[in-house]
Amino acid sequence: MAIEEDVIVVGGGVAGTVAALSAAETGASVRLITHKKSTLRHASGLIDVLGYTPDADGPLADPFEGLDSLPEEHPYRVVGEDAIREGLATFDDIVGDEYHGEHTDANALVPTHGGAVKPTARYPKAAAAGVASDDRDMLLVGFASMTDFEASLAADHLDAAGVPFEARGVTIEFPKRFRADAKVTRFAKALDTDEDVGGRGTREALAAAVEPHLDGAARVGFPSLLGDDHRHEVRADLEAYLGAEVFEVPMGPPSLPGLRLEDLLFDALDEAGVGISSGNKAVGYETDDGEVSAVIVDRKGREIPYHADAFVLATGGLVGKGIDSSREGVREPLFDCYIPHPDDRYDWFVEDAFGDHPFTSFGVVPDDRLRPTRADGHAEFENLFAAGGVVGGANVAAEKSASGVSLATGVVAGRAAGDSI
Amino acid sequence: MSDAQSPTDFDFEPVDDFEPVDVFDDSMDLRPGADNCYKCTACDTSCPVAEVDDEFPGPKFQGPEQWRLKRKEDVEIDDSILSCSNCMRCDNACPSSVPLSQMHNEARGEYVENQMDHRSREYIRNRILANYRTLAELGSKVPRITNAVMGNSLVQKLNEKLLGITAEREFPEFATQTFREWWRERGGAQVSSEEKRIAYFHGCYSNYNTPEVGKALVRVFEEFGYEIAVPRQRCSGTPMFANGMLDDAERAANVNVPEFKDLIDEGYDVIASCTSCSMSLKQEYPELFQISGIDEVSNHTYEALEYLRIYEDVQGALEGKSVDYPDLAYHAPCHARNQGLDRQAVELFREVDGFEIEDVGSSCSGISGTYGWKAEKYEKSMKIGEDMFDHMHHAKGSVGMTECPTCSMQMEHGSGYEIRHPLQLLEEAVA
Numbered sequence: 001m002a003i004e005e006d007v008i009v010v011g012g013g014v015a016g017t018v019a020a021l022s023a024a025e026t027g028a029s030v031r032l033i034t035h036k037k038s039t040l041r042h043a044s045g046l047i048d049v050l051g052y053t054p055d056a057d058g059p060l061a062d063p064f065e066g067l068d069s070l071p072e073e074h075p076y077r078v079v080g081e082d083a084i085r086e087g088l089a090t091f092d093d094i095v096g097d098e099y100h101g102e103h104t105d106a107n108a109l110v111p112t113h114g115g116a117v118k119p120t121a122r123y124p125k126a127a128a129a130g131v132a133s134d135d136r137d138m139l140l141v142g143f144a145s146m147t148d149f150e151a152s153l154a155a156d157h158l159d160a161a162g163v164p165f166e167a168r169g170v171t172i173e174f175p176k177r178f179r180a181d182a183k184v185t186r187f188a189k190a191l192d193t194d195e196d197v198g199g200r201g202t203r204e205a206l207a208a209a210v211e212p213h214l215d216g217a218a219r220v221g222f223p224s225l226l227g228d229d230h231r232h233e234v235r236a237d238l239e240a241y242l243g244a245e246v247f248e249v250p251m252g253p254p255s256l257p258g259l260r261l262e263d264l265l266f267d268a269l270d271e272a273g274v275g276i277s278s279g280n281k282a283v284g285y286e287t288d289d290g291e292v293s294a295v296i297v298d299r300k301g302r303e304i305p306y307h308a309d310a311f312v313l314a315t316g317g318l319v320g321k322g323i324d325s326s327r328e329g330v331r332e333p334l335f336d337c338y339i340p341h342p343d344d345r346y347d348w349f350v351e352d353a354f355g356d357h358p359f360t361s362f363g364v365v366p367d368d369r370l371r372p373t374r375a376d377g378h379a380e381f382e383n384l385f386a387a388g389g390v391v392g393g394a395n396v397a398a399e400k401s402a403s404g405v406s407l408a409t410g411v412v413a414g415r416a417a418g419d420s421i
Numbered sequence: 422m423s424d425a426q427s428p429t430d431f432d433f434e435p436v437d438d439f440e441p442v443d444v445f446d447d448s449m450d451l452r453p454g455a456d457n458c459y460k461c462t463a464c465d466t467s468c469p470v471a472e473v474d475d476e477f478p479g480p481k482f483q484g485p486e487q488w489r490l491k492r493k494e495d496v497e498i499d500d501s502i503l504s505c506s507n508c509m510r511c512d513n514a515c516p517s518s519v520p521l522s523q524m525h526n527e528a529r530g531e532y533v534e535n536q537m538d539h540r541s542r543e544y545i546r547n548r549i550l551a552n553y554r555t556l557a558e559l560g561s562k563v564p565r566i567t568n569a570v571m572g573n574s575l576v577q578k579l580n581e582k583l584l585g586i587t588a589e590r591e592f593p594e595f596a597t598q599t600f601r602e603w604w605r606e607r608g609g610a611q612v613s614s615e616e617k618r619i620a621y622f623h624g625c626y627s628n629y630n631t632p633e634v635g636k637a638l639v640r641v642f643e644e645f646g647y648e649i650a651v652p653r654q655r656c657s658g659t660p661m662f663a664n665g666m667l668d669d670a671e672r673a674a675n676v677n678v679p680e681f682k683d684l685i686d687e688g689y690d691v692i693a694s695c696t697s698c699s700m701s702l703k704q705e706y707p708e709l710f711q712i713s714g715i716d717e718v719s720n721h722t723y724e725a726l727e728y729l730r731i732y733e734d735v736q737g738a739l740e741g742k743s744v745d746y747p748d749l750a751y752h753a754p755c756h757a758r759n760q761g762l763d764r765q766a767v768e769l770f771r772e773v774d775g776f777e778i779e780d781v782g783s784s785c786s787g788i789s790g791t792y793g794w795k796a797e798k799y800e801k802s803m804k805i806g807e808d809m810f811d812h813m814h815h816a817k818g819s820v821g822m823t824e825c826p827t828c829s830m831q832m833e834h835g836s837g838y839e840i841r842h843p844l845q846l847l848e849e850a851v852a
Contacts, residue, residue: 003730003731036513036514036515036516036518037463037467037513037514037516039516041461041463041466042461177475178475179475179476179477179478181478182475183462183465183466183471183479184466185465185466185471185472186471186472186475189472189473193807229808253461253462253463254461254462254463254465254466259466275764275768276764276768277761277764278758278761278763278764279513279758279759279760279761279762279763280760280761299727299760299761300703300704300719300720300722300760301703301707301716301719301720302720302721302723304731320516321516
């Protein structure tokens with residue numbers, strides 16, 4: 001019984017890391033268990049709190065204004081506005097000046113790779129010069145081999161959205177030739193290390209290729225691949241060559257801003273002295289007198305108990321595999337917590353692809369301390385708390401609320417777990 | 422609405438739980454694994470080779486996509502499979518548990534078996550590297566002579582010219598006394614116990630090159646009251662998998678499995694000090710071979726520090742300890758990462774006073790066993806390692822630490838640091 005902590009958090013995404021940090025702040029010893037790389041690599045790296053109401057009103061200028069429109073069972077209604085603010089404050093502490101947006105309650109409008117404008121509460125420094133409320137003209141640059149970003153189409157979409165500036169898009173060849181299906185990480189590496197291209201660095205060569213298309217634009221947007229560890233240096237160099245501000249447009253997976261955020265979160269866990277066990281899956285649990293006493297981790301065939309006094313379930317939603325479904329039903333695979341859903345699986349969705357699908361808000365039902373409850377409303381276990389995508393009641397994709405829900409519930413669940421010791 | 426019918430309307434055979442089988446049996450069915458892939462590219466973006474090699478199509482192609490292509494007649498395995506370094510980071514990245522490294526091992530084995538000229542210099546060179554243990558056994562009989570010859574720059578040049586083994590690297594020196602010789606000389610186990618028993622899988626490197634690691638393991642485990650057995654053993658197979666020499670690996674496994682299985686029946690757990698050895702016994706053995714007792718061996722295998730953290734209060738034993746030790750730049754090997762061991766040394770030793778230990782980042786060291794020893798891969802190997810070297814130079818102190826023998830060669834080669842094993846530090850602290 002050597003692996004023993006006060007609090008164990010299962011899940012390594014935004015909710016799990018914030019819950020672990022919040023539990024550690026109470027003075028508890030904390031270990032975070034995570035199986036695979038988190039879904040952050042599929043995420044934009046933006047921190048949304050609330051962009052649209054359930055009736056699709058929006059984009060909301062102020063996310064807090066929209067809270068009253070949310071249904072009773074929404075996690076935001078369960079934890080309250082203060083928890084959302086504390087979640088954001090915790091996030092701001094973790095990321096320091098790597099993110100912008102903390103100066104105001106208002107949503108920023110950040111252009112995405114499809115040319116949509118996303119209402120978001122916090123956005124990476126690298127994306128800052130791209131906000132849509134700025135009226136300076138914008139040039140978007142795409143690369144011929146990178147089909148995920150069609151710059152002229154994105155620019156047309158921005159125009160159609162009525163932004164207060166002129167957006168133009170141009171497609172160029174990246175100065176260094178990679179294989180046709182090279183990943184963003186390869187582009188980023190070339191810029192990060194400023195690899196040589198015909199006697200000059202990749203950064204300078206890239207700037208030189210963009211320069212003829214600049215035509216007076218005050219800011220230039222690239223897909224999010226402008227370096228990794230040296231990202232600020234890469235942007236500064238490009239800005240110096242071009243004489244214009246440079247920003248990144250958030251992309252789909254694999255997402256560098258998401259990966260960078262993961263690094264920031266894990267650095268913070270290290271700082272706080274949180275133990276981390278990654279790479280092995282939590283597959284079960286042990287109980288003692290109505291409480292969870294251990295989570296069982298499968299270490300390549302050997303099941304090892306990880307003991308603690310309180311536990312936080314932060315395994316994610318459908319994509320993160322914290323919620324599983326089959327023809328028979330929808331379940332939470334680790335503790336088998338109750339997840340309300342219609343018996344007939346044809347009632348889980350609606351005909352309209354972008355309609356109001358019931359499945360989007362499937363998840364555990366939390367009590368006021370964020371403990372998952374049984375069908376009769378009682379907590380499943382005295383000392384099990386839940387945070388993030390595994391908590392039901394929110395349609396995070398439509399509302400643009402995923403990160404905010406993770407932060408708010410992460411803080412509340414982590415603190416409750418730490419305080420319960 | 423493709424599933425509008427209920428399943429009973431179909432002539433529907435549920436797919437049984439998939440059991441990996443011998444890769445030379447044509448009935449190997451990796452379809453469930455291939456079908457689990459939803460093309461998210463998490464594997465491609467965590468591949469250290471793809472990050473520096475523009476010819477390399479990445480793990481997603483090498484695994485599920487190539488497997489599908491192979492369903493067609495007359496499609497050969499792409500020769501880029503030999504550029505995969507077998508770091509297995511893709512396994513660790515995949516959110517859908519696609520058996521990527523297993524697919525790579527299978528494809529590489531098939532390529533080497535059917536498409537490679539067995540008289541070619543490359544095949545012969547790979548065979549020699551993969552069977553390092555055979556060479557080491559010969560060389561360590563006369564360690565001083567071997568060290569002098571292998572360290573001779575003319576010999577190194579010849580190796581490069583004739584065999585394609587890079588002349589850039591220093592050959593690891595053989596110890597003047599192997600671990601097994603030392604073990605025999607001390608009269609074997611000094612502690613006997615009915616309850617606490619481990620069988621040491623020392624692998625090749627701790628035996629022939631760094632017996633001090635094996636000795637440290639023995640002293641630490643005896644300190645915790647364990648009876649230690651050191652059975653007859655062959656290579657764990659890691660360099661053989663990486664070179665597609667699955668027959669060689671299976672031959673070695675046919676020695677290792679029964680030896681260790683017998684000890685497991687007597688209450689022993691299997692402990693390795695090298696993270697690639699523990700990886701191989703835990704994961705690749707049951708994935709690739711069907712040998713009686715292989716699952717028991719897999720399920721009873723641990724890395725040394727992992728085992729102590731699970732079954733002993735090693736944290737408590739180190740609490741408040743102060744050790745006169747240099748500041749350390751710690752690198753977690755890829756294969757440690759894949760077993761969830763990448764943080765254990767730093768977490769454990771940050772409780773100990775007297776020195777600083779710093780993690781030098783999550784990148785791959787680039788050597789990947791025999792990979793970085795190949796003349797045509799040397800530059801790629803060093804390029805992958807750049808990030809790690811960079812972090813090492815920024816870390817406090819000038820001594821490195823890692824569990825993996827070849828990572829330690831790479832660390833030393835790229836930084837000039839002396840490299841130690843966590844067990845040596847643990848020995849210093851508790852034994």
